[in-house]
Amino acid sequence: MPALDRADTFIVDVPTIRPHVLAMATMHSQAMTIVRLTDSDGVVGIGEGTTIGGLSYGEESPESIKSAIDTYIAPVLETCDLSRVGETMAKIRTCVRGNHFAKCAIETALLDMAGKRLGLPVSELIGGGRVRETLPVAWTLASGDTARDIAEGEAMLEARRHRIFKLKIGKRSVRDDVAHVGAICKALGDRASIRVDVNQNWSEPQAKLGMAMLHDVGCELVEQPIAGDDIEAMARLSQDQAIPLMADEALTGPRSALRVVKASAASVFALKIEQSGGLFATAEVAAIALAADLGLYGGTMLEGSVGTAASAHVFATLPRLDWGTELFGPLLQTDEILAEPLHYADFSLTVPIGAGLGIALDEDKIAYFRRDRDGARLHAVNTGA
Numbered sequence: 503m504p505a506l507d508r509a510d511t512f513i514v515d516v517p518t519i520r521p522h523v524l525a526m527a528t529m530h531s532q533a534m535t536i537v538r539l540t541d542s543d544g545v546v547g548i549g550e551g552t553t554i555g556g557l558s559y560g561e562e563s564p565e566s567i568k569s570a571i572d573t574y575i576a577p578v579l580e581t582c583d584l585s586r587v588g589e590t591m592a593k594i595r596t597c598v599r600g601n602h603f604a605k606c607a608i609e610t611a612l613l614d615m616a617g618k619r620l621g622l623p624v625s626e627l628i629g630g631g632r633v634r635e636t637l638p639v640a641w642t643l644a645s646g647d648t649a650r651d652i653a654e655g656e657a658m659l660e661a662r663r664h665r666i667f668k669l670k671i672g673k674r675s676v677r678d679d680v681a682h683v684g685a686i687c688k689a690l691g692d693r694a695s696i697r698v699d700v701n702q703n704w705s706e707p708q709a710k711l712g713m714a715m716l717h718d719v720g721c722e723l724v725e726q727p728i729a730g731d732d733i734e735a736m737a738r739l740s741q742d743q744a745i746p747l748m749a750d751e752a753l754t755g756p757r758s759a760l761r762v763v764k765a766s767a768a769s770v771f772a773l774k775i776e777q778s779g780g781l782f783a784t785a786e787v788a789a790i791a792l793a794a795d796l797g798l799y800g801g802t803m804l805e806g807s808v809g810t811a812a813s814a815h816v817f818a819t820l821p822r823l824d825w826g827t828e829l830f831g832p833l834l835q836t837d838e839i840l841a842e843p844l845h846y847a848d849f850s851l852t853v854p855i856g857a858g859l860g861i862a863l864d865e866d867k868i869a870y871f872r873r874d875r876d877g878a879r880l881h882a883v884n885t886g887a
């Protein structure tokens with residue numbers, strides 16, 4: 503039986519190509535907690551735990567992901583047959599509550615190992631297996647400046663990289679935000695799909711006003727306008743407003759997905775592997791949405807290439823992907839940590855075909871960007887504020 507030989511975890515900080523302005527934080531770099539598991543047969547698997555703006559997005563931080571793995575999950579792995587992914591994850595769940603991002607990083611690494619052992623891509627080990635080779639990819643316009651966002655959108659269209667744009671709003675007044683979205687819809691809307699993400703920052707009255715105004719300016723979708731735990735208010739908005747409401751922060755795994763469906767609180771689900779608690783759990787969330795005839799969208803926590811590849815393998819198994827994906831995380835970073843970058847072309851990402859995740863780390867880049875290599879080089883700018 504393959505047992506754990508080594509579990510390495512390290513945080514990697516890579517700068518972003520420009521400030522990324524969200525309602526709750528402005529990012530200047532991304533912090534990725536990478537886990538590398540090696541088993542007694544020498545098989546290696548990698549996974550990623552990543553969030554946005556330190557603790558400003560969710561309940562786990564890069565540091566808490568690392569500490570949950572090092573202190574509580576690795577000792578459980580030492581007692582497991584690592585070739586049995588489901589059994590290993592079930593054992594971890596009995597010892598560790600919550601900590602979905604950390605669990606997702608581990609499950610990703612175990613699936614990478616399982617795929618390498620079997621000679622199959624991870625997408626063949628999830629749900630009903632792979633049904634698509636490429637995924638449409640949105641880009642987030644979030645420079646904080648309308649003219650710069652329009653220029654960036656034009657450049658993306660010209661390069662045939664993206665024709666779906668998500669705008670991050672919720673930081674300014676509703677009217678100022680809608681004016682910003684309206685200007686972008688006017689400039690790009692006949693050639694692109696324009697959506698917004700409020701990241702929970704509106705009250706219900708603000709959301710009522712904002713959603714009605716956004717619909718009028720040509721915006722196609724509103725992601726998580728209000729608090730993700732206010733299912734009743736999401737249901738009122740979803741039923742009363744013409745513009746579709748997409749649930750994001752409200753979805754933290756299959757049970758929450760069922761609650762949202764039962765309340766008719768959203769018409770589209772943003773699927774996220776980390777928020778859901780892993781790749782298998784994401785497939786379960788998707789199954790609930792499909793059974794309820796909701797729209798599907800492949801979301802991101804702005805992971806780097808490891809988490810993005812893992813997400814791509816899950817999204818490649820979805821029979822429907824009505825709203826595309828936003829798996830652009832690696833493109834927001836100034837540098838690539840893979841030996842071979844993921845392939846983006848023709849408005850799409852190609853799902854890797856090799857065994858496991860089908861990717862390999864560039865060890866020199868990892869050595870350069872590791873936070874423990876030369877102290878807190880980028881950490882100060884990575885905490886949100």
Ligand SMILES: O=C(O)C[C@H]1C=CC(=O)O1
Pocket residue numbers: 554642644670699701750801802803804828
């Ligand atoms: O969906 C989120 O809330 C997180 C994220 C996705 C794209 C982006 O720019 O931020």
Ligand SMILES: [Mn+2]
Pocket residue numbers: 699701725726750751772
């Ligand atoms: Mn979102």
